[in-house]
Amino acid sequence: MAELVLAADLGGTNLRLGVVDESGAIIARTQQSTPNPRDGVAIVDAICKLAEGLIGEAGPVRMFGIAAPAVIDQSTATVTASPNIPGLNGMRLAEVVGSRLSIAATLENDANAAAVGEHWLGSLAGATNAVCVTLGTGVGGGLILNGKLFTGADGTAGEIGHICVEPDGVSCECGSRGCLEQYASAAAIIRMSELESGRGVFALGERLTSQSIYEAARGGDQSALQIFNAAGFYIGVALAGIVNALNPEVISIGGGVAEAWNLFIHETRRQIDLRAFQQPAKRVKLVRSRLGDNAGLLGAAKLAFEQIGNAVPTDR
Numbered sequence: 001m002a003e004l005v006l007a008a009d010l011g012g013t014n015l016r017l018g019v020v021d022e023s024g025a026i027i028a029r030t031q032q033s034t035p036n037p038r039d040g041v042a043i044v045d046a047i048c049k050l051a052e053g054l055i056g057e058a059g060p061v062r063m064f065g066i067a068a069p070a071v072i073d074q075s076t077a078t079v080t081a082s083p084n085i086p087g088l089n090g091m092r093l094a095e096v097v098g099s100r101l102s103i104a105a106t107l108e109n110d111a112n113a114a115a116v117g118e119h120w121l122g123s124l125a126g127a128t129n130a131v132c133v134t135l136g137t138g139v140g141g142g143l144i145l146n147g148k149l150f151t152g153a154d155g156t157a158g159e160i161g162h163i164c165v166e167p168d169g170v171s172c173e174c175g176s177r178g179c180l181e182q183y184a185s186a187a188a189i190i191r192m193s194e195l196e197s198g199r200g201v202f203a204l205g206e207r208l209t210s211q212s213i214y215e216a217a218r219g220g221d222q223s224a225l226q227i228f229n230a231a232g233f234y235i236g237v238a239l240a241g242i243v244n245a246l247n248p249e250v251i252s253i254g255g256g257v258a259e260a261w262n263l264f265i266h267e268t269r270r271q272i273d274l275r276a277f278q279q280p281a282k283r284v285k286l287v288r289s290r291l292g293d294n295a296g297l298l299g300a301a302k303l304a305f306e307q308i309g310n311a312v313p314t315d316r
């Protein structure tokens with residue numbers, strides 16, 4: 001019988017779980033809204049309840065891979081910072097969930113998991129050196145180097161969203177200023193549009209969302225177009241540095257803001273070509289992510305498969 005793993009993608013809005021086979025097929029899945037992000041106990045309870053339901057439906061699993069929007073110290077498997085889900089701070093989430101379910105569990109940052117998912121089955125398949133950028137509520141990044149997820153000395157590598165693109169720029173939740181996340185996330189698109197208030201579509205006084213700004217830009221509104229162009233500029237500034245430092249073959253860009261691909265990618269490409277060395281700039285392809293909302297879940301599953309054999313079963 002084919003081996004199965006359980007995977008979870010814990011986001012600030014939704015909690016998704018699936019049972020995945022070795023080919024990457026999701027054979028059972030479920031989801032719910034993420035419980036109160038400040039209540040770590042409620043989050044653990046929700047993960048365990050959904051997990052038990054799925055195992056009942058799909059049969060036993062060998063391992064549980066969890067992706068979470070958090071900085072994780074892999075030496076102790078502890079969440080060291082989770083601005084969107086503060087209830088996880090300081091928690092050894094994999095150990096807590098794994099011992100409740102009597103399944104060995106592994107924990108990874110959600111953007112790193114998305115990179116692994118895209119490398120396994122999506123836009124980065126076959127690449128040896130690749131970068132995955134997720135433009136969502138925040139900006140996430142994951143690095144595939146020499147064919148494997150690169151996590152750095154402590155497991156915190158890949159935070160492309162917190163590369164500085166404006167030294168004296170907008171302050172960021174991470175404690176720094178001018179991070180890419182402040183110029184290219186969905187929240188940043190809204191913030192930048194507020195600076196444009198009174199002009200173009202922004203004179204209407206309605207509550208803006210990144211979607212409504214996107215619609216305005218698609219309709220030809222110059223102020224809205226300018227905002228996506230600015231986002232493209234900052235993404236390009238950050239990626240030009242990445243291209244020089246890592247010489248990747250391909251960079252995939254996904255997440256909600258990437259829906260506006262045609263409105264920003266030209267400026268991103270232009271900045272890479274202007275700023276990076278000629279050879280790595282010419283080499284790097286910019287592509288759209290392919291797995292959408294499944295990237296983190298499938299990446300968590302792949303990491304779980306990789307851990308089978310290394311893992312020590314937990315005792316209840």
Ligand SMILES: [Zn+2]
Nearest residue numbers: 162172174179
């Ligand atoms: Zn930051």
